[in-house]
Amino acid sequence: MNNNECSIYSGGLKGAEETFGKCAEKYGINEINFSFEGHRPSRDKNITLLSEEELKKGNISMEIVSARMGRRYSRADKIRKVFQVIFHMVNKGYQVVAVGWIQSDKTVKGGTGWGVELAKFFNRPVSVFDQGKNGWYTWKGDEWVADEPVISHKTFCGTGTRNLSKEGEKAIEDLFSRSFTA
Template structure:
């Protein structure tokens, strides 16, 4: 697979998403950023601003989201729009890559966890770089397994923490370098 034939989908936020976008640009990968009106982005290449009706297609009960992620989400319009946007991002990309922290309950810390739960629900190939454990993990058969993933599909998602550290940046750079070796 050639990098030029791939498309990265993400939300354009600071941290992991912006870093995924920068790597995509370096490798000549098409990049699409999904957002909603009034959302502040770090990276704005090929931005798609979702309409009200498009956002509604990604709607979910905040109670259900809270239960799936083992945490409490209150009914705020911004959180709802973020979760709706994440639905569109994960729905577009076949393979999902996340940088963050895997928690003891197998969820991933923060709003990024919603991308992980949707990837599980949609049965997408799912890989998380855990910055705490300093390793990649792939979701298989209901559990996390240490792995060295590669980008294997022409559409993929890059998501993750706003608090990206140097180790996370290095892991992302290696993922792209290993996936798109020349020759």
Template structure:
């Protein structure tokens, strides 16, 4: 696949999203980082500021999200906007790649977990690199299956995840791009 024909969708936040952006830039992919007014991002390349109307298009019930994720989320307006921007990221990608921690109930830890759950709801191919388990997993038939060396096969994909990126997560992202777009 020609990297110049690909777009990586993310949020540009520190940690995983910044690392995905660095790799996209290194390999010559276009990068779109969804954000909103007064939201701080680490990546400045490809920033797309969502209007309040666009954010509203991806509005989610905090009660629904909390129930689906089996945890309590903040009802602060900024957190709602973050979840809405994550919906834009996932909606834009045909494949979803996440770095985080898969929990015992099958959800992914933190706000990142909403991106993974939304990908499941949208029936998008979903891959998670679990930093604790040091391995890639794919959501298949309502459960996580270990996969070795996934590859980006869609021209439009999403890269998101934890702000607390470990060295093994950083390596997993670099290896994913190397396998997908050559060294």
């Protein structure tokens, strides 16, 4: 697989997504960042502004999100657009790689967790760098299994926490160096 044949779909937000974008640029990977009017990503490369109509394609009941994630969202209206953007990122990027924290209920903390849950629901390959354990885990069957993933599909989604640790940043950089030629 040639680097220039690959595309990463992300949101370009501060932290993990910004680091995914910088690595994509370094390795010559096509980068597409989804956003919406009034949303300010940290990374402004190849922004695709989703219209209200496009956002609605990723709409889902907040009750379903709450049930799947095992938690409630007090500001549902504000987070709904973020979840709609995440739908587009996961829908376009076949393989999903994320950085965050895997919780005891097997979900991932925060909005990152919704992207991971969508990947599981769509039966996509999904790996998470757990910043609490400082290790990569891949979803296999119905368990998180320690792994050292590589990006093996031409389209992938890179997402994760805004609170990226130095270990999380290095994990993303190492993922790219394992997956692509310099």
